[in-house]
Amino acid sequence: MGRSPCCDENGLKKGPWTPEEDQKLVQHIQAHGHGSWRALPKLAGLNRCGKSCRLRWTNYLRPDIKRGKFSQEEEQTILSLHSILGNKWSAIAKHLHGRTDNEIKNFWNTHLKKKLIQMGFDPMTHRPRTDFFAALPQLLALVKLRELVDQQPWADHSARLQAEAAQAAKLQYLQQLLQSATVSPAATTSTSDLDQPMSLLGSPHMASFPSSLMPSPTTTTATLFQNMSQIPDIQIPCSFDFDDQEPMGNEGNCGSDNYSEPYGQGENSTPRTVLLSQSSLPPLTDISISNPGDACSTSSCGGSSTAPISWPDQLLLDDFMAEFSN
DNA sequence: AATTGCTCCAACCGCAAAATG
DNA sequence: TCATTTTGCGGTTGGAGCAAT
Numbered sequence: 001m002g003r004s005p006c007c008d009e010n011g012l013k014k015g016p017w018t019p020e021e022d023q024k025l026v027q028h029i030q031a032h033g034h035g036s037w038r039a040l041p042k043l044a045g046l047n048r049c050g051k052s053c054r055l056r057w058t059n060y061l062r063p064d065i066k067r068g069k070f071s072q073e074e075e076q077t078i079l080s081l082h083s084i085l086g087n088k089w090s091a092i093a094k095h096l097h098g099r100t101d102n103e104i105k106n107f108w109n110t111h112l113k114k115k116l117i118q119m120g121f122d123p124m125t126h127r128p129r130t131d132f133f134a135a136l137p138q139l140l141a142l143v144k145l146r147e148l149v150d151q152q153p154w155a156d157h158s159a160r161l162q163a164e165a166a167q168a169a170k171l172q173y174l175q176q177l178l179q180s181a182t183v184s185p186a187a188t189t190s191t192s193d194l195d196q197p198m199s200l201l202g203s204p205h206m207a208s209f210p211s212s213l214m215p216s217p218t219t220t221t222a223t224l225f226q227n228m229s230q231i232p233d234i235q236i237p238c239s240f241d242f243d244d245q246e247p248m249g250n251e252g253n254c255g256s257d258n259y260s261e262p263y264g265q266g267e268n269s270t271p272r273t274v275l276l277s278q279s280s281l282p283p284l285t286d287i288s289i290s291n292p293g294d295a296c297s298t299s300s301c302g303g304s305s306t307a308p309i310s311w312p313d314q315l316l317l318d319d320f321m322a323e324f325s326n
Numbered sequence: 327a328a329t330t331g332c333t334c335c336a337a338c339c340g341c342a343a344a345a346t347g
Numbered sequence: 348t349c350a351t352t353t354t355g356c357g358g359t360t361g362g363a364g365c366a367a368t
Contacts, residue, residue, distance in 0.1 A: 014337080014338075015337075016336075016362095036353075038353065038354090050353085051338085051339095051354085052338080056336090058355095060336075088356090090357085101355095102357095106336085109335095111334095328368105330367085330368075331365105331367080332365085333366100336363105337360085337362105338361095339357105339358085339359080339360090340358090341358105342354105342356085343354085343356095344352100344353080345354085346353085
């Protein structure tokens with residue numbers, strides 16, 4: 001298997017290609033095909049290594065290459081495929097005629113990745129971000145907002161933070177369940193795995209959820225994104241008795257009206273990810289840990305370098321589920 | 327006008343799979 | 348079957364171009 005000696009060979013030119021070199025390469029390939037890339041430079045009269053020639057041809061000079069901005073459709077395709085394939089750029093490129101893996105990779109790294117991060121998603125897993133510290137500003141914003149709403153000082157700030165975190169974790173659990181059903185058609189998620197989020201979706205709290213957003217086995221993150229604009233302000237019961245941390249009734253509803261949207265404000269081009277990430281849903285925990293049914297369904301699962309944070313069991317178990325399914 | 331910081335992308339690097347002898 | 352060579356892939360980098368100060 002050894003490594004191929006390449007551009008480090010003596011005297012071979014590196015760096016940007018000149019128009020003359022491009023012309024030589026194109027003319028040679030048009031006349032003879034590329035044949036052996038290793039032999040090509042000599043035959044074409046180029047002082048380059050074969051690898052460099054191949055790269056130049058496949059990424060730039062090939063006649064069928066499509067240049068210019070990525071269309072909305074292409075963007076969606078990349079998102080979809082990336083949620084399934086991960087960083088398999090060449091595989092993704094096969095579905096985008098005229099686009100090279102390098103171009104797609106660059107587009108991902110400079111645009112789509114940032115976009116996802118901005119929207120609160122982990123670009124590797126296509127799930128809400130799981131690192132606590134990334135969510136801290138949102139959490140603090142929640143606390144401040146809650147203070148404004150309640151108009152009364154809190155006796156114990158740490159208890160308050162904990163309570164808000166618990167509340168946010170609950171909400172995020174719901175969103176995780178939704179997402180776990182949407183990630184990939186190739187996912188290993190079983191029908192029974194889908195039951196849980198589906199039953200939640202059937203709950204009164206989700207009555208206003210548009211059917212087009214209901215996850216199906218063929219739904220992807222990308223299609224979900226496409227439909228984001230249809231998401232209404234969902235009223236989720238999130239009142240909480242912070243003294244004993246037991247759920248209260250629904251009278252003190254703190255739905256989206258009471259919360260700011262930390263992401264995407266004033267960004268016309270960015271779909272609202274209200275339900276799934278930005279409306280007061282700080283990504284606090286990797287729920288898949290506590291959800292055995294969610295069998296790590298994407299190929300990139302585990303690509304996230306952030307270690308999951310363990311949350312108290314009380315946040316994640318039956319009582320919690322019961323609250324949503326009521 | 328000069329400097330700084332940022333974005334973008336072409337090209338390189340190194341690894342591993344596939345092909346070849 | 349094994350060693351070697353070639354090809355393909357994904358991660359990373361360097362520098363050009365642009366905007367802000």
